[in-house]
Amino acid sequence: MVTIGDIARAAGVSRSTASYALSGKRSISAEVRQRVADAAQELGYTPNAGARALATSETMVIGLLARFHEDEFAPAMLQYMLGVSDTARELGYDTLLVTEADGTRALRRITRSRMVDGVVLLNVAQDDARLPLLRSAPQPGALVGLPGDPSGVDVFDLDFEAAGRLMVDHMHRLGHRELLLVSQPENVVERGGAYVWRLQGAVVQQARARGIELHAVFGESRQPAVGRSLHALLDAHPTATGLLLNNEAAAAALPSVLHARGLEAPRDLSVIGRYSDEFARTFSLPFSSIESAPDLLGEMAVRQLVRRITTPGARNEPHVLRLLQPELIDRGSTAPPASGNPG
Amino acid sequence: MVTIGDIARAAGVSRSTASYALSGKRSISAEVRQRVADAAQELGYTPNAGARALATSETMVIGLLARFHEDEFAPAMLQYMLGVSDTARELGYDTLLVTEADGTRALRRITRSRMVDGVVLLNVAQDDARLPLLRSAPQPGALVGLPGDPSGVDVFDLDFEAAGRLMVDHMHRLGHRELLLVSQPENVVERGGAYVWRLQGAVVQQARARGIELHAVFGESRQPAVGRSLHALLDAHPTATGLLLNNEAAAAALPSVLHARGLEAPRDLSVIGRYSDEFARTFSLPFSSIESAPDLLGEMAVRQLVRRITTPGARNEPHVLRLLQPELIDRGSTAPPASGNPG
DNA sequence: CTGAAAGCGCTTACAG
DNA sequence: CTGAAAGCGCTTACAG
Structure with a gap:
């Protein structure tokens, strides 16, 4: 060499x-x-990267801790990963991708061995076991996803509560008075997927405030369960006129379910999802949605992380907690409710 | 520390x-x-990873070069990535994910700087510009995807020609005599996506050999273009009784298109796709398909790569070219053609 | 079975 | 403006 x-x-x-x-x-x-x-x-x-890292204590690599669960919709994760990886490169960093199931072990390995200058955590849980470790690591950390205790790290997430309120208000303004909400699978909640109950809680509260009847269920993540659960929900509440989705798999499955029931959005049912525009275009989803902005969130996390890595003194600045205000992308799937019962 | x-x-x-x-x-x-x-x-x-790397000339990291094009279906790529990353970890390696648009620049950077012990290339083109560089790199390389010149690296891919023949023969056996084939977008071919024409060429040839009338088109990768092109194809050939798909986006869009036309598979149209079972379950695809086995291919590539890295002398063993024999997963979307014209 | 020393390839005070 | 030297944290012949 x-x-x-x-x-x-x-x-x-x-x-x-x-x-x-x-x-x-x-x-x-x-x-x-x-x-x-x-x-x-x-x-x-x-x-030589190793020699330089040894001499400078800088690796020019950031760690990206992703995790994939059987009951979550993997393709949505990819967009966060690309947002992180592309921005890192733009700023001169490479990305060490860690998909190990045991995130704490992985985090310990890559921080203690000084393989990375900083770490981005995806899919952060309410009481995330990786967080105490990250706080005590010598490298700074940035999260995409709001944990119960955001101290010691920089946090970026969609404002899921505002998203829930926006969904309800949009439907309310159109005249809907009975809504359905499909959240992520219950397992996601049990694992501490806080964004699920943040959105759901806000929807419940706002529906109550607006005098809207709401039926909220946990959805599924896979066919055929996804489709069955959507059918069951629509069967159970034939008078509901609006459907809110905080579940990518359900959104992906909905077109088929509507077709099978002879329903059309927004003629028979108004629909609002929560996913990215990229996701909508890739999966042919014709529903209006709250933009989840995975690329932007990944980018913001990396920019802040690199700031902390490179700017002298930035290590000690107060940590950032930034919640992105939700935006509704109108794809024409909502309208005033029809007078008749679409059942 | x-x-x-x-x-x-x-x-x-x-x-x-x-x-x-x-x-x-x-x-x-x-x-x-x-x-x-x-x-x-x-x-x-x-x-300390840098110090150890400097002393041993081993980083325990493998490079994963992925690339995402606007006109390809990104979610399919994720499964290859996970196959690589999970297997690497199992064998004691971390994964440096590179998504940089300029793959040659990236490859030069990570190999010359000795950031990695070996490299896996995804999405390999017929005349892939990264290959000459990889051949002259000091680290071994493994590809998922067959290039025009597979020398100097280990290559793993699905046998797309056998896959094409299998699709045609399966339809022929059921009695179909007029078939449609939707390939990836033409841009993918122009960029050197050899698997597209390997499958298509085999389908054309086998159809001719079996006396089958075949209409082959390039598809699209995005809505609404995907749907439109499928409709146009079905409009143009109302007497075709079978549809072959070598295009994930078209497969994902097909359920809606069939519904819109009042068609059902296999009653009105027999369908065979080419994607993974994981993909089918995630995206609710009810069509029989040739298993593309991304996780297995990623795993095989990494195992062979690590063998070359770690086994003394393995560096000089003849290179491997392994084409996975295609397997048809029956999801009940093929049947003998109906006598009537489904128009 | 154990230790002192060299060396991997850089960067960066220290000295001129 | 430039050079000789120390040091980053390991591993591994060399020597006993």
């Missing part, structure tokens, strides 16, 4: 001069700088 | 003895070994 010693020799200077010439960290005569640059170019020099 | 010097001091031995005690690379008295283990445990010692 070609080392900085090779460059130095080729350029006829010392290794330190070669290093400084390449980094620009001290003034070097134009001529020497050119000779070093030429040598590096010619020999195809790239600094 | 706690270093091996701290452990040595705590255990009252030299640093080299501490290192050997932890690695087990030479015999150490049971008593010393225990003292060192206790000290490491107590102080929470984890070797």
Whole structure:
């Protein structure tokens, strides 16, 4: 392998001069700088990452801890991952992807061994076991997802409570008085998926405040269970005129369910989901939705993380808790309720 | 940070003895070994990855080069990524995820800087610009996807030609005599997506051999274009009785299209797709399909890569080219053609 | 069975 | 503006 010693020799200077010439960290005569640059170019020099990390205590790598559960809709996760990975690269960082089931073990490994300069956690739970570890790690951490205790880390998430209220108010304004809500599967809640009950709680409360009758259920994450549960819900509440979805799998399954029942949105049922526009386009979802902005959230998390890594003193600044205000993307799937019973 | 010097001091031995005690690379008295283990445990010692990499020339990280194009269906990629990442971890490796658009630049960076011990390439093109670079890299490489020139790397892929023949023969056996084939978007082919024409070529040839009339088109990757193109295809060939799909987005969109036309599979149209069972369950796809086995292919690639990394001499063994024989998962979407015209 | 020392390839005070 | 040297934290021949 070609080392900085090779460059130095080729350029006829010392290794330190070669290093400084390449980094620009001290003034070097134009001529020497050119000779070093030429040598590096010619020999195809790239600094050894391990050696540099050892010398500088910086790896230029951020850790991305994702987790995939059988009962969650994996494709939605990919967009967060890409938001993180693309932004990291833009800022000069590579991304160590960790999908290990035991997140605490993984986090301990990559922080203690100094494989990463910082960590982004996805799919954060209310009482996330990875958090105490992350707080005591020497590297800063950023979360996509709001935990019960957000101290010691930077947190970015959609404002799911505002999202719930927005869904209800939008339906209320159109004249709906009986709504259905399909949340994520109950297992997600039991694992501490706080965003599920944050949205659901807000929907329940806002429905009560607006005098709306609400039927809320946990959904499923897989066919055929998803479809069955949607059918069962529609069977059980034939007079409901609006459907709210905080469940990507249910959203993906809904078109078929509506077709099978001879229903159309918004003619027979108004529908609002909660997913990204990217998701909607990929999966052909014709429903208006609260934008979940996974790429933006991933990007914000990485930008803040890198700020903390690179800015002197930023390590001690107060931590950020930023909740994105929800936005409703209108795809024409809501309208005033029909007078008749679509049953 | 706690270093091996701290452990040595705590255990009252030299640093080299501490290192050997932890690695087990030479015999150490049971008593010393225990003292060192206790000290490491107590102080929470984890070797510094950079230092270890510098000393051993092994990073215990593999690079995963994925790429996402606007006109490809991203969720399918995720399964390959997880197959790679999970298997790597199982074998003691972490995964550096690279999603950079400029794959050659990325590959040069991570191989030259010795950030990784080996590289897995996804989404390999016929004349993939990353390949010459990978061949000349000091680290071994494994591909998921068959390029025009598979020399110098280990290659794993589905046997798309056999898959095409299997699709046609299955339909032929049932009595179908006019088939439709929807491939990936033309852009994918233009970029060198060889699997598209490998399957398509085999389908064309086998159809001819069996006396089947075939209408093959490139599909789309996004709504609403996907749906429109499926409708157009069905409009154009009302007498076709079978539909073959080598396009995940088209498969995901097909249920809605069939519903809209009042068609049912297999009553009015027999359908065979090409995607994974995981994909089918996630996206509620009721069609029989050739299993694309992304997790298995990712796993095979990593196992072989790690073999080459770790086994002495394996670096020089002849390279592997393994094409997975296609398997048809029957989900009941094919049957003998109806006598009438489903128009 | 154990220790002192060299070396991996960088960066960066220290000295001129 | 440049060079010689120390040091980052490991591993592993070399020596006993």
